[in-house]
Amino acid sequence: MAKKIFITGGTTGIGWELAKAYARCGYDVGVCGRDISKLPMGYEIDFPSVKAYSVDVTDAPALIAAVDEFAPAGLDIIIANAGIGVGSKKRDPNFEAQRKVFAINVGGVINAFEAAYHKMFEKKSGHLVAIASVAGFVGLPGNGAYSGSKSAVIKMCESMQLDLKGTGLDVTCVCPGFIDTPLTQKNDHPMPFLMPAEKGAMLIKNAIDAKTKLFIFPWPMRIIMTVMDKMPRCLYRFIMGFQFANYSKE
């Protein structure tokens, strides 16, 4: 019987590239998004093993129902990938947007893991994967909620790796740098080491196959973010203040 993987936010960008990669490897693939018409036209014909669900990851019962319908006997892998970014150059925080970012980027990961966990635990096998970001290692200006939400996901996965040791379940946290997707196509700032989504998905799949605990890529970004994470915070504030001096003070 084919292995089963469910990918939240699998209708565009990194999620869709992962869906195609797993379908090509013989998996049955469930994907969800709020608007499944974002999937490429004719995907059912090109990828008959992909099944799409119109589900918002902040709606835990709906996500659990979709995963249960897709895989009544449980999943082999879940990728909690759905995420949004709401950057701003304004001084005043957009609290409504911040709540939404946390609800999707953190709440959505919790809901996805819950949808997969219980049957995986019964089977003593399964792989929980979360897509965080290199942004989770530092507090980026104008992106507090995004950085904070991804930081939460990184630490949640680190804890779960300890908690689930010996259960047969694996936990992988993926921290991409800039990947060329609809999320980043709206950015108006430089994106060093920008990578095509297909290549990013291939690297992520390899890391999942290898059961890597924490995968930070591409490697130059891994070095930069590690240095920025470890440097004295006064130095970090000085560098970032200089870099982002043109931010609006409205």
Ligand SMILES: NC(=O)c1ccc[n+]([C@@H]2O[C@H](COP(=O)([O-])OP(=O)(O)OC[C@H]3O[C@@H](n4cnc5c(N)ncnc54)[C@H](OP(=O)(O)O)[C@@H]3O)[C@@H](O)[C@H]2O)c1
């Ligand atoms: N691209 C990058 O450079 C980059 C770097 C680091 C990390 N990431 C992370 O990688 C993940 C995928 O990002 P991407 O770049 O591929 O973005 P994307 O192309 O915008 O895709 C996001 C996916 O998530 C879905 N989604 C968003 N909110 C949702 C919700 N409430 N419920 C269900 N689905 C939802 C979207 O579909 P709907 O809008 O129709 O719901 C879409 O399928 C995100 O977690 C992002 O933070 C991306």
